[in-house]
Amino acid sequence: MEKEHTHIVKYKTYVFVLIALLFMTFASVAITSINLGPYTVSAALLLASIKSILVLLIFMHLKFDKKFYSLMVGGVLLLFACVIFITFLDYLYR
Amino acid sequence: MNKPAHIDEHRDDEGAKTGMWIFIFTELILFGGLFIVYSVYRYLNPAAFHLAAEELDTFIGTVNTVILLVSSMTIAMSISAIQYKNKKLTLILMSVTILLAAVFMVNKYFEWSGKISHGIYPGSPTLMEASQGEILFFGLYYAMTGLHAIHIIIGVAFIAYVMVLVAKDEIQHDNFVILENSGLYWHLVDLIWIFLFPLFYLIT
Amino acid sequence: MSDTVIQNHEPNYLEYKGRYKGIFAWIFSTDHKRIGLLYLYSMLVLFSIAAILGLLMKIELIAPGRTIMDAQTYNSFFTLHGITMIFLIVVPGLPAVFGNFFLPLMIGAKDVAFPKLNLLSWWIYILGAAIALSAQFFGDGPPDTGWTFYAPYSFRTGTNMLPAVTGAFILGFSSIATGINFIVTMHRMRAPGMDWMKMPLFPWALYGTSWIQVLATPIVGVTLLMIVLERTMQIGFFDPALGGDPILYQHLFWIYSHPAVYIMILPAMGVISEIIPTFARKTIFGYKAIVISTLAIAFVGYFVWGHHMFTSGMSGTALYTFSILTFLVAIPSAIKIFNWVATLHKASIDIQTPFLWALCFLFVFMIGGLSGMVLGALSANVHLHDTAFVVAHFHFIVFGGTGYAFFGALHYWYPKMFGRMYDKGWANIGLAIFFTGFNTLYLPMFYLGMIGMPRRYYDYVEEFHGPNIVSSFGAMLMISGLVIIITNLVRSARKGEIAEADPWKSKTLEWTVASPPPLENFAEIPVVTKRPYDYE
Numbered sequence: 001m002e003k004e005h006t007h008i009v010k011y012k013t014y015v016f017v018l019i020a021l022l023f024m025t026f027a028s029v030a031i032t033s034i035n036l037g038p039y040t041v042s043a044a045l046l047l048a049s050i051k052s053i054l055v056l057l058i059f060m061h062l063k064f065d066k067k068f069y070s071l072m073v074g075g076v077l078l079l080f081a082c083v084i085f086i087t088f089l090d091y092l093y094r
Numbered sequence: 095m096n097k098p099a100h101i102d103e104h105r106d107d108e109g110a111k112t113g114m115w116i117f118i119f120t121e122l123i124l125f126g127g128l129f130i131v132y133s134v135y136r137y138l139n140p141a142a143f144h145l146a147a148e149e150l151d152t153f154i155g156t157v158n159t160v161i162l163l164v165s166s167m168t169i170a171m172s173i174s175a176i177q178y179k180n181k182k183l184t185l186i187l188m189s190v191t192i193l194l195a196a197v198f199m200v201n202k203y204f205e206w207s208g209k210i211s212h213g214i215y216p217g218s219p220t221l222m223e224a225s226q227g228e229i230l231f232f233g234l235y236y237a238m239t240g241l242h243a244i245h246i247i248i249g250v251a252f253i254a255y256v257m258v259l260v261a262k263d264e265i266q267h268d269n270f271v272i273l274e275n276s277g278l279y280w281h282l283v284d285l286i287w288i289f290l291f292p293l294f295y296l297i298t
Numbered sequence: 299m300s301d302t303v304i305q306n307h308e309p310n311y312l313e314y315k316g317r318y319k320g321i322f323a324w325i326f327s328t329d330h331k332r333i334g335l336l337y338l339y340s341m342l343v344l345f346s347i348a349a350i351l352g353l354l355m356k357i358e359l360i361a362p363g364r365t366i367m368d369a370q371t372y373n374s375f376f377t378l379h380g381i382t383m384i385f386l387i388v389v390p391g392l393p394a395v396f397g398n399f400f401l402p403l404m405i406g407a408k409d410v411a412f413p414k415l416n417l418l419s420w421w422i423y424i425l426g427a428a429i430a431l432s433a434q435f436f437g438d439g440p441p442d443t444g445w446t447f448y449a450p451y452s453f454r455t456g457t458n459m460l461p462a463v464t465g466a467f468i469l470g471f472s473s474i475a476t477g478i479n480f481i482v483t484m485h486r487m488r489a490p491g492m493d494w495m496k497m498p499l500f501p502w503a504l505y506g507t508s509w510i511q512v513l514a515t516p517i518v519g520v521t522l523l524m525i526v527l528e529r530t531m532q533i534g535f536f537d538p539a540l541g542g543d544p545i546l547y548q549h550l551f552w553i554y555s556h557p558a559v560y561i562m563i564l565p566a567m568g569v570i571s572e573i574i575p576t577f578a579r580k581t582i583f584g585y586k587a588i589v590i591s592t593l594a595i596a597f598v599g600y601f602v603w604g605h606h607m608f609t610s611g612m613s614g615t616a617l618y619t620f621s622i623l624t625f626l627v628a629i630p631s632a633i634k635i636f637n638w639v640a641t642l643h644k645a646s647i648d649i650q651t652p653f654l655w656a657l658c659f660l661f662v663f664m665i666g667g668l669s670g671m672v673l674g675a676l677s678a679n680v681h682l683h684d685t686a687f688v689v690a691h692f693h694f695i696v697f698g699g700t701g702y703a704f705f706g707a708l709h710y711w712y713p714k715m716f717g718r719m720y721d722k723g724w725a726n727i728g729l730a731i732f733f734t735g736f737n738t739l740y741l742p743m744f745y746l747g748m749i750g751m752p753r754r755y756y757d758y759v760e761e762f763h764g765p766n767i768v769s770s771f772g773a774m775l776m777i778s779g780l781v782i783i784i785t786n787l788v789r790s791a792r793k794g795e796i797a798e799a800d801p802w803k804s805k806t807l808e809w810t811v812a813s814p815p816p817l818e819n820f821a822e823i824p825v826v827t828k829r830p831y832d833y834e
Contacts, residue, residue, distance in 0.1 A: 008177040018167040025159050032296040044292035051288050059170045060281045069115060076119045080126050086601055087549055091134055093613035109411050109486040116478045120516045127520035127550055134546055217532030226541025233533035
């Protein structure tokens with residue numbers, strides 16, 4: 001059996017990531033409670049995207065795994081983005 | 095099978111993980127369908143969605159977000175713990191994850207029953223008098239958080255099963271791909287919530 | 299690779315005695331070959347039912363007015379015909395039967411990556427089929443929405459929709475499980491030396507297909523779930539009365555169901571890419587172009603779903619985009635046609651039944667594809683939408699493409715699967731009758747559509763009578779051809795001549811093992827050094 005799980009993530013790394021995630025959660029709550037008009041949603045979604053990237057990279061080990069996994073995740077997200085984009089070609093211009 | 099050498103016994107950790115990832119993609123796309131519906135209706139009814147979201151309690155939403163993020167960390171840590179050959183810590187971290195999931199569900203229960211006691215549920219007379227945008231918002235709210243809750247339950251069952259395996263020493267420091275996969279599943283649940291939270295609770 | 303290893307001491311997979319006996323040795327077997335045959339037998343039964351429904355519909359259409367059934371029966375017949383053919387036969391068909399059986403053999407593996415999951419996916423398939431078909435017998439009458447379950451009719455109709463929708467939802471899991479299994483198998487279990495560019499083209503086609511299965515099926519899953527919720531709990535998703543948009547349902551449905559067309563056709567193209575070089579006794583022309591076009595079809599195929607909705611009221615921008623993308627996706631399909639034809643150029647062709655099926659495939663697939671171009675053009679589509687022209691078009695693609703490839707594959711791999719050879723004379727006669735019937739049945743429908751006959755009606759005006767008679771006669775001819783073909787195959791499984799390991803002198807790995815293959819496929823995992831179609 002080839003050794004493929006040699007990397008062990010330190011507990012400390014996880015704690016730091018959690019702190020960052022919590023910080024961004026509270027930041028998004030704070031941002032949306034002040035009225036930024038149309039930017040509110042974009043700010044909240046931007047923070048959510050950064051959070052999910054952190055979860056994917058560290059918690060889900062994409063950073064430590066083979067590049068192949070990141071490639072697949074990127075491909076799937078790209079595909080989904082294209083589907084949403086094309087759907088909105090209908091709704092934006094109807 | 096009589097012959098022990100049959101392919102059933104073949105072990106391929108990397109393959110198992112690849113399979114789990116692909117399964118996670120299917121789950122992401124499953125929720126993706128609902129996200130498409132959400133974004134279209136939100137685009138068509140911005141004011142009503144704004145109004146309806148004010149009915150939701152941001153505080154409970156935030157608490158549940160924190161709970162899920164912490165539980166995500168504990169399950170991730172349990173993988174390191176098993177690699178350090180610390181069985182006891184592994185089990186503790188996994189129990190904490192399950193416990194947090196239970197708290198999440200209790201919060202969810204109170205949140206839903208609060209809404210229902212106010213007469214806001216699909217097909218209710220109160221909701222039928224509201225604007226169409228609000229009907230859509232609450233329909234999506236129940237469907238998406240409900241589907242998410244089902245995934246929480248599946249995740250808890252999966253982690254509990256893996257805990258039994260850890261307790262029986264069937265999962266050890268050199269053979270923990272099932273633990274890793276249950277962790278991946280749990281992070282998926284977390285990932286979805288990361289987007290559900292701002293879309294339902296924070297768009298006021 | 300020509301030195302054939304005959305393992306006489308090793309029991310073949312048909313004779314192997316495991317822990318279970320009788321039928322249980324099959325339905326609990328995790329052997330990919332037995333699972334492939336389980337799918338084959340289940341599909342044969344379902345296909346016969348659905349084909350008979352189709353025949354009955356054509357008999358109804360032989361004359362205007364009520365002939366043998368009333369309007370509501372006709373509605374439920376085309377619904378059941380569609381659900382069965384699409385969800386139970388052509389979508390899972392080639393991957394589940396021939397993918398299961400031959401993918402491991404062709405890449406030099408002992409089984410798929412997750413044999414138990416593989417068995418589970420068959421059980422889910424049976425469960426889904428049973429639930430979907432039960433809709434016919436319980437509740438308030440059989441469903442009458444067509445296989446597309448369009449909202450808002452699908453939650454307004456009083457008929458028994460829930461089991462049909464739930465069944466289709468469950469079948470999605472079976473499809474996903476197979477997809478995951480195949481992708482991991484191809485990533486992890488190729489024989490040493492077989493890098494991606496040495497993999498045969500049928501596995502390549504399955505690779506593209508599996509990704510579509512995995513990434514598109516969940517969309518239809520969640521959409522059907524929404525229909526269920528809408529029907530049972532009055533959650534507004536697509537009901538205009540509750541603010542929903544029925545066109546959004548069509549979007550979601552076709553985001554899956556258009557890629558599903560490529561789930562049907564890609565493996566068919568893979569089969570043809572195996573048959574043609576074998577009988578042309580030549581390397582396939584442009585291996586890389588076929589691989590790239592397979593992946594291109596899989597990818598671009600995601601973004602053309604709107605061409606099913608040209609008359610639904612989408613925005614102009616969406617219409618143009620979908621029309622352009624539809625024309626684009628035809629390019630990789632055409633590339634493959636040119637590759638196959640170029641392979642035949644100056645080849646010393648060995649004309650055998652599978653090769654004839656492949657030739658017929660090329661003929662009908664081109665008619666199907668070119669009529670698709672007519673429908674992909676916006677102006678023509680407005681005229682032809684929901685007419686018999688569309689029905690003719692997709693039967694040429696789905697039946698003419700996937701169906702011909704399925705029978706081609708069956709005749710090609712039959713000696714490997716059962717260790718016996720069918721009667722070639724009867725096989726060719728059956729094909730000739732079937733092919734004549736097929737064209738007599740569907741070609742008049744192009745004409746009928748152009749002069750305005752709508753689909754899904756049990757009745758029509760007198761002007762359409764003539765072509766309908768021809769078409770219905772074609773249906774009977776086609777079914778008699780099918781009966782000959784299937785009888786021949788069933789009969790030969792017991793009584794046919796014993797087949798040798800490599801009856802077609804083919805070069806891919808599955809022909810290096812005995813016929814039928816031993817339980818473990820390869821006594822020793824082969825080391826691959828050559829390209830798959832190394833005939834010169």
